[in-house]
Amino acid sequence: MIIAAFLLLFALLGAPLFAVIAASALSGFHSGGMDLSAVMIEINRIVDTPVLLSIPLFTFAGYLMGESKTPQRLVDITRAALGWMPGGLAVVTLAVCALFTAFTGASGVTIIAMGALLYPALMQEKYPEKFSLGTITTSGSLGLLFPPAIPLILYGIIAQTSIDKLFAAGILPGMLMVFLLGGYSMFVAHRAKVPTQKFNWATLGRALRGGIWEVPLPVIVLGGIYSGFFAVSEAAAVTALYVLIVEVFVYREVPLRQLPGVMVKSMTLVGGILIILGVSMASTSYMIDQEVPMKLFTFIKAHISSKLTFLILLNVFLLILGCILDIFSAIVLVVPLVLPVALNYGIDPVHLGIIFLANMQIGYSTPPIGMNLFIASYRFDQPVVKLYWAALPFLVLLLAVVLIITYWPALSLFLPALVQ
């Protein structure tokens, strides 16, 4: 108990989470009379998980696209296709950010790369400032539920659930988020009397030709996976090589000598995630050894009998969790505890994954440590408190979607049922 309080204190003081988790694993193994090298056996289990390969490869591909003019081309295409709608540019922002985040993982790349293009454009078209800031801030994590987002892969690994099914499960809930926020944007644009643009086939054609090498990418990834042609990690390998060839040799926007820098930068993020994954496998194995999930379930079952009440509490718990922990640490630390309990309440592990990530997505934009808020604050030179308020209406809408996702399992489970 004293050790736990001590570790919590260090975590709150800003100690690297991997060190805090490793310390809990080390002290647990030590008090259990086990050799400390057993901790290393657990960390070394990283090599027994083939699908982990997809994490460095997708992350690298995402960073590389962020360094090239992919964001600009994506904006051009989406704007030509959707710009005619009322609130067109805001809808474009949502769609583009969601798509880009799915590939880059919500690591702040979206806000930095897309925000630079879209925030000035939104202001120029006379969208209210607060609305524009709120759109960009919350869009930074909007694509988390779309394949091939890293959090989906990580959840699949931890929960030992089919990643193919998780990819399919996130699509409808993710689209619901985009549609609801899109509707709100149209309403705001209408009220602020933002002028609309005419649709033009020639413009769309030109934009599509400009991005002709990148447009097929989602088809290659998803088509490859669902036709059974690729495994997830193979799709990642093909994506990485394809993006490398396209950006460096076809578009020539990233010079070859910059490539090492992009690799190192993207692997720094991957290293931060994998080291937490490694030490968490050790701490989890200790907790399972101590039957913590079972004790947790017995305790919860004694107080909560209905699945509905459990889900409500789960939502509250995950929202608070999302306010203090980043999504990767939350997945590796909390899923092993929550999953067995949720299974006992008859919740599908794929559905739980979508609930988990949807809640965590909101945490990106909530005080006190919502990463999107700080990145946007830094990027647009605005006080964080102003961004709290700007993000609020979006958070309310996202919360509504989270509730729909939680209490309507079919929304998440309909598509995976078609994938066999």
Add this chain to the structure above:
Amino acid sequence: MSEAKRPHIVRRVLHGLENGSLVTLLSVMILLAVWQIVLRNLAGMRIEWAQGLVGKFIWIDPFLRYGVLWVGLLGAMVASREYNHITIDVVSYFLKKRVKAAVKVAVDLFTALVAGLLTYAAVNFIADEMTGGAKAFAKVPTWIAELILPVAFGVIALRYIIFAGRHIYEALTGKDETKEAAS
């Protein structure tokens, strides 16, 4: 601590080694992973030379799995050199500069201690693996393929000791040295 006395050469060599191995390894992994897919599909189409090659390249799969461990830990080493690990960090926003530096000293020493214990665990683990004699892939024994574990945790521990030294200086003088540390 000899690193602190002559920062330039040692640090530059170490950074170069980290970056160089990361870049080389990631590039090789991308190419091998794609080559494996090509080969498998050609063999699936009953193309003879490809079928013959499949057996010669079965080491790719375990190589890639160990590659993830290396890339991940090398990335974690770079993350610690940039003082850029994932943290919660709620409290420090409310602290004054010198108090913040003092808190960082405690945090750094804690991290160095944990990483040190992990290094100790990793050294014992490698020693166990050496007696086992199992192979990771081809003729490479597992203990060599896992050698990055003690190296990474050892380097991380050293780095946090150095950070602690910097932050002690900062807490005493109020001068900010962390930015230099990142370079």
